[in-house]
Amino acid sequence: MVYSASASVDHFPGASHQAKLTLEIVFGSRVLEFCHAGHSVFWEGDVASDAFMIGEGLLRLYRILPDGRRAITGFAFPGDVLGLAFHDRYLYTAEAVTDVRLRRFPRRRLHALATDCPYLHHDILRVIAGELEAAQEQMVLLGQKSAEERVASFLLMNARRVGKGQAVPISFDLPMTRLDMADYLGLTIETVCRAVTKLKQAGLVSMEGRHKVFLHNPAELSRFAGLDDFELAHPPWPKPALPPVETDPIETGEPGRGGFHQ
Amino acid sequence: MVYSASASVDHFPGASHQAKLTLEIVFGSRVLEFCHAGHSVFWEGDVASDAFMIGEGLLRLYRILPDGRRAITGFAFPGDVLGLAFHDRYLYTAEAVTDVRLRRFPRRRLHALATDCPYLHHDILRVIAGELEAAQEQMVLLGQKSAEERVASFLLMNARRVGKGQAVPISFDLPMTRLDMADYLGLTIETVCRAVTKLKQAGLVSMEGRHKVFLHNPAELSRFAGLDDFELAHPPWPKPALPPVETDPIETGEPGRGGFHQ
DNA sequence: AGGCTCGTGTTACAAAATGTTACAGATCGA
DNA sequence: TCGATCTGTAACATTTTGTAACACGAGCCT
Known part of the structure; x- marks a missing residue:
């Protein structure tokens, strides 16, 4: 092999x-x-x-x-x-x-x-x-995001590899094919293309050939992707705890959203 | 907590x-x-x-x-x-x-x-x-399966916990709510309901109350779920290797489906 | 170089699947 | 028992997919 x-x-x-x-x-x-x-x-x-x-x-x-x-x-x-x-x-x-x-x-x-x-x-x-x-x-x-959010997330995920401090526009290569992206994102090839087109039309992204990408507004793209911010899109750590951390050892948990009572 | x-x-x-x-x-x-x-x-x-x-x-x-x-x-x-x-x-x-x-x-x-x-x-x-x-x-x-396949897979996944050898119909409890199932399967509550209804109409599944499930035809349900067979749906091991295992140390890999040539 | 061909990528439109909204029925705990 | 919550069903809206036609680019041949 x-x-x-x-x-x-x-x-x-x-x-x-x-x-x-x-x-x-x-x-x-x-x-x-x-x-x-x-x-x-x-x-x-x-x-x-x-x-x-x-x-x-x-x-x-x-x-x-x-x-x-x-x-x-x-x-x-x-x-x-x-x-x-x-x-x-x-x-x-x-x-x-x-x-x-x-x-x-x-x-x-x-x-x-x-x-x-x-x-x-x-x-x-x-x-x-x-x-x-x-x-x-x-x-x-895969479970919660729309097609465009998935593609935006995918681009940001790859942008992260080239280093966060890089100046805008952030540029990088996507060696994989559109079919690879589609099979990874749970979409079809056509939907991936359409999503990329929309991001280009929105001025957030541009491309040179099929594998070279430029991100012109990572912050906006992050918001679009369902992430808080580009810097927080990935490690060190996504975001702080949702509610204040409970340290009381006695029965202090709050019922969560959609709490279940059986 | x-x-x-x-x-x-x-x-x-x-x-x-x-x-x-x-x-x-x-x-x-x-x-x-x-x-x-x-x-x-x-x-x-x-x-x-x-x-x-x-x-x-x-x-x-x-x-x-x-x-x-x-x-x-x-x-x-x-x-x-x-x-x-x-x-x-x-x-x-x-x-x-x-x-x-x-x-x-x-x-x-x-x-x-x-x-x-x-x-x-x-x-x-x-x-x-x-x-x-x-x-x-x-x-x-989440990436590849339809709503009904997801629900069928979910039921089989839970059925597995009660032991494989059990006689048909396999019965078990689903303590979680429909909303939990939906948020787990990347669907809405209504879509989960529709899928369950279809499985019931097909005679594959029946329910007693909202949390007790009976699987009347696990094998058919497995096929429906995009799995080969109920017994193979989960460990010990899903299925045998796809192609014969290559052991030759010299350049023997086959190009995969959709092989990429750049 | 020119022109072919094949794999890949893009776009438009129709079709299917899923999500939304609304409401009725069932269940469960107080 | 009641009320609140969860569940099921249906009609309608939206998103995503399937189909098909065409564009693009790399490699090949002459």
Whole structure:
């Protein structure tokens, strides 16, 4: 599935206590492998033998329904780590959108190392927490947002990768196709196009070719996307607690909106 | 936010190597706390100090968008553990649908214990992998499935909790309201009602009151839900690998559907 | 270079699904 | 029992999709 430049080298024998291992260090010990655009790194249902760290390029992560519908559950960018939180088998297929360079590490051994190294353990949790946060965000998007809000959110999500401090207009590439965007956002290709057109007509966005995007008013776009503000659209942390935090240990919770009384 | 029956007792001092700790054991050392229906265990944005294991009852887990829309990202049932994979703050509000009994354990200390105990470490990963799998499943549901498919999937998801081997008709309770179901499935109350009505008219489902469900033809319902079969609808594992697994280390990946050539 | 062709992207309009609104019936707790 | 809340149904409005036609751009061939 992936072309290996050479045999793997292993710098972490046995289970000795490693002082300050991190994912960066652990994966850094492994050879770079290559995967060409359109080819898969692994398939949904495969035994999840390895975890992967992306070095360069873009992966689409997807599942296929029995009748052929495709759901893209995420994209993997450089620096992302895949496969830490799986059961025995991969939950999705990972396919290269562009040519990809990545490194692999045996999943079980990675967790064995983590048992001996608090740094690595913490690093793994950080990655998994990120995955879960992304999944939550996506559930909100898919369940509650309109087509245009989804597209706006998607653009902002990608803008975030290029750094927040960047001057307006914020520009970046979208290497994936419109079909990828549609399958990720739970829309059709046409609806994605229409939404992009509206955002362009509103002067919030412009494009150069099909994959280069400019955001001319991130703040307004954020409001449009159902987010409070561009800066808050993503970590460090979205927004402060909704109501004041209750610290009283005795029976202080408020009934929520639409509180349930049975 | 939660009523504590008494002060907590701690059976796990220091960082000594504990041979066979599990989540069950660790949480079992803590007192039962209570949270009444309609009240919250914690709020989105709170500092995530504790993890929780549900003893009895049902929680709804949700986030609120700036304009007031509510997205339920999941429900927590007895035996479920919450809060293992968070960053510093809770990603969602956890609110009791029914009266709930649960136990808490400091999150950081839980992970510290896991560093010394492979059993516990494995147990934590198992839980997190389950969370992520549920999130993936939900993303597919919200992004790709029709209203009726979503409701059918939801019923099957709940049916699974009562055990697979049960005789037809499979019966179980749905303690949550229609609004909860709607906010979980990305629909309105009315659409949920319409879908339930259609399933009843098709003879696949019947109800007794609003919260008791009977599934008369789980296999057919599964097909209807966009799943292969009821038994395969959920773990042990959904379905076999899509194509035969590739083991050749040299450049063997097949271009996927809609392969991208740039 | 010119011109073809194929995959991809865009737009318009009709069709379907879902959301809204309104109201009647059912359920549950006080 | 009552009242409040939740649920179910129907008519209508809106959003999204399906279909189809056409535009664009990269690569290929001559």
